[in-house]
Amino acid sequence: MHHFRxxxxxxxxxxxxxxxQGKNLHAHVIKSGLDLxxxxxxxxLLDMYGKCGHLKDAVQLxxxxxxRDLASWASIFTxxxxxxxxxxxxxxxxxxxxxxxxxxxxxxxxxxxxxxASLAAFRLGLxxxxxxxVSLFSDxxxxxxxxxxxxxxxxxxxxxxxxxxSIVSKNVVSWTSLIYGYARMGRKDExxxxxxxxxxxSLYSWTALISGFVQGGHCVDSFRLFSELRRGGVDIxxxxxxxxxxxxxxxxxxxxxxKQVHRLVMGLGYECSLYVSNALIxxxxxxxxxxxxxxxxxxxxxxxVVSWTSxxVGMAQHGRADEALSLYNEMTLAGLKPNExxxxxxxxxxxxxxxxxxxxQLFKSMVVDYGLTPSLQHYTCLVDLYSxxxxxxxxxxxxxxxxFKPDEAxxxxxxxxxxxxGKNKTGxxxxxxxxxxxxxxxxxxxxxxxxxxxxxxxxxxxxxxKMMAAMxxxxxxxxxxxxxxxxxxxxxxxxxxxxxxxxIFGLLKELDAEMRKRGYVPDTSLVLHDMELQEKERQLFWHxxxxxxxxxxxxxxxxxxxxxxxxxxxxxxxxxxxKFICSxxxxxxxxxxxxxxxxxKDGVCSCRDFW
DNA sequence: GTAGGGTTAG
Numbered sequence: 001m002h003h004f005r006x007x008x009x010x011x012x013x014x015x016x017x018x019x020x021q022g023k024n025l026h027a028h029v030i031k032s033g034l035d036l037x038x039x040x041x042x043x044x045l046l047d048m049y050g051k052c053g054h055l056k057d058a059v060q061l062x063x064x065x066x067x068r069d070l071a072s073w074a075s076i077f078t079x080x081x082x083x084x085x086x087x088x089x090x091x092x093x094x095x096x097x098x099x100x101x102x103x104x105x106x107x108x109x110x111x112x113x114x115x116x117a118s119l120a121a122f123r124l125g126l127x128x129x130x131x132x133x134v135s136l137f138s139d140x141x142x143x144x145x146x147x148x149x150x151x152x153x154x155x156x157x158x159x160x161x162x163x164x165x166s167i168v169s170k171n172v173v174s175w176t177s178l179i180y181g182y183a184r185m186g187r188k189d190e191x192x193x194x195x196x197x198x199x200x201x202s203l204y205s206w207t208a209l210i211s212g213f214v215q216g217g218h219c220v221d222s223f224r225l226f227s228e229l230r231r232g233g234v235d236i237x238x239x240x241x242x243x244x245x246x247x248x249x250x251x252x253x254x255x256x257x258x259k260q261v262h263r264l265v266m267g268l269g270y271e272c273s274l275y276v277s278n279a280l281i282x283x284x285x286x287x288x289x290x291x292x293x294x295x296x297x298x299x300x301x302x303x304x305v306v307s308w309t310s311x312x313v314g315m316a317q318h319g320r321a322d323e324a325l326s327l328y329n330e331m332t333l334a335g336l337k338p339n340e341x342x343x344x345x346x347x348x349x350x351x352x353x354x355x356x357x358x359x360x361q362l363f364k365s366m367v368v369d370y371g372l373t374p375s376l377q378h379y380t381c382l383v384d385l386y387s388x389x390x391x392x393x394x395x396x397x398x399x400x401x402x403x404f405k406p407d408e409a410x411x412x413x414x415x416x417x418x419x420x421x422g423k424n425k426t427g428x429x430x431x432x433x434x435x436x437x438x439x440x441x442x443x444x445x446x447x448x449x450x451x452x453x454x455x456x457x458x459x460x461x462x463x464x465x466k467m468m469a470a471m472x473x474x475x476x477x478x479x480x481x482x483x484x485x486x487x488x489x490x491x492x493x494x495x496x497x498x499x500x501x502x503x504i505f506g507l508l509k510e511l512d513a514e515m516r517k518r519g520y521v522p523d524t525s526l527v528l529h530d531m532e533l534q535e536k537e538r539q540l541f542w543h544x545x546x547x548x549x550x551x552x553x554x555x556x557x558x559x560x561x562x563x564x565x566x567x568x569x570x571x572x573x574x575x576x577x578x579k580f581i582c583s584x585x586x587x588x589x590x591x592x593x594x595x596x597x598x599x600x601k602d603g604v605c606s607c608r609d610f611w
Numbered sequence: 612g613t614a615g616g617g618t619t620a621g
Contacts, residue, residue: 005613071616178619
């Protein structure tokens with residue numbers, strides 16, 4: 001075979017992802033002694049392995065190459081980028097400069113900027129941009145497109161626009177990247193206008209807009225846009241849009257919307273897509289329907305780390321720690337390597353059922369067995385694990401010895417545990433500390449007021465309240481949203497304008513009487529103000545989660561479960577009340593609060609009173 | 612006559 005013929009065939013293997021045939025050609029090259037030629041053979045093979053997802057073979061070939069040129073480096077960068085190991089790409093770049101003394105060309109610039117975009121490594125990207133502008137390749141349109149994408153992903157659509165304007169022949173890629181950039185920042189008018197004037201519109205462009213909206217948290221716009229897209233008769237080819245919409249449904253906890261997209265997925269035959277299935281697992285879990293999440297997971301023929309992690313985290317968040325842990329066993333037996341997120345879920349699971357030793361062991365295994373570096377979030381989970389199980393000293397020790405400056409969440413975890421354990425003295429100390437760092441999260445402030453209120457330190461309570469006012473937190477009041485399938489109804493605390501307020505009030509009063517017969521005593525220590533007892537009880541009575549529960553009971557079909565989404569953490573007294581209510585009415589009530597899920601059934605909650 | 616590497620939506 002002639003050289004060009006062999007090279008052509010290797011290239012075909014990368015194009016159609018045929019690693020086995022590629023390997024055979026590799027063997028042929030070795031046998032014919034062709035590998036001794038210029039780096040062109042190894043480079044083509046390297047590229048083939050990278051694009052077929054055989055990173056190991058690519059790296060081996062790269063390491064064994066006697067002579068590497070810019071094409072070799074570009075190929076290995078692509079291999080790492082494709083394996084989503086963008087950090088490796090960037091660290092290899094410094095060896096390229098130091099070891100081989102090569103200067104980047106346009107191919108190298110493009111793959112490096114691609115890595116920066118994926119990592120949102122803004123500073124490094126800026127440096128590369130500066131280097132590119134003064135390089136010999138500064139006219140290259142592909143590098144410019146990758147810069148547009150980079151600025152878009154870093155959240156700077158105006159900078160993206162400036163680069164975009166300098167592109168001589170703009171193509172689909174440049175347009176799509178820019179549209180995504182505006183959508184992600186919620187700059188709808190500009191995004192729509194770009195889509196309108198774009199010469200090469202495709203499903204790609206629509207998807208960029210929709211996924212930009214979802215990732216920027218403008219999910220409602222993404223749904224609206226999608227129905228417009230369908231009305232316009234655009235064919236849904238490929239699972240991309242659908243998985244974006246599933247992610248959107250998950251983040252808004254819109255179960256009905258998620259189910260609708262799921263039906264569409266099945267209708268169009270995309271249920272085999274790994275991305276779609278993984279997104280569905282997460283969506284069902286976030287919408288409190290763990291059973292469906294589990295079903296999706298079990299029906300998958302191919303699963304990756306994300307699939308396993310999604311179901312493990314889902315189980316953990318719903319208080320089903322045993323399932324989470326046994327799924328982890330199954331996962332490792334299946335030969336999959338857990339990642340950082342998996343361990344967050346696992347330690348979280350342990351922390352919510354008080355499995356201190358197991359959690360400690362997992363934390364260690366993460367470092368020792370898998371070589372992963374614990375993040376601040378992992379340490380916060382560990383603090384949580386110790387705090388909730390009453391090991392408050394150990395929790396504090398971790399806080400002071402961890403390699404990160406503890407963030408508000410870490411302190412809040414300990415504070416919350418102090419409140420749970422009735423350790424008012426430690427709690428006050430933590431709260432005082434938090435007062436000094438200045439908390440930013442409203443739920444932390446509420447924890448602080450709670451502990452100060454318990455210690456009857458009304459002055460500190462009012463300091464916290466002033467802080468909240470100064471932070472304009474008052475503008476974000478607590479609300480609960482009850483999901484009745486076709487209808488969503490939002491309640492704010494103390495709501496008195498609701499058309500059904502009399503029925504709601506009547507039902508709550510009836511339930512209150514029954515609860516008191518069963519031994520319910522209102523926990524007024526969680527009410528902020530210094531006021532008369534009766535007034536405090538009255539305040540509790542009007543908490544938004546109770547109004548939502550009552551409305552749900554009045555409006556839903558008997559026997560169905562009631563699903564509530566609350567923007568803050570559920571209050572301790574409401575938690576007790578809902579436990580009583582679920583057993584009085586014999587219904588399951590699921591509350592997703594700012595932190596986790598609570599499945600109330602038969603008088604108990606899945607969180608086992610830890611949250 | 613023929614040869615290698617780069618950018619977009621999950």
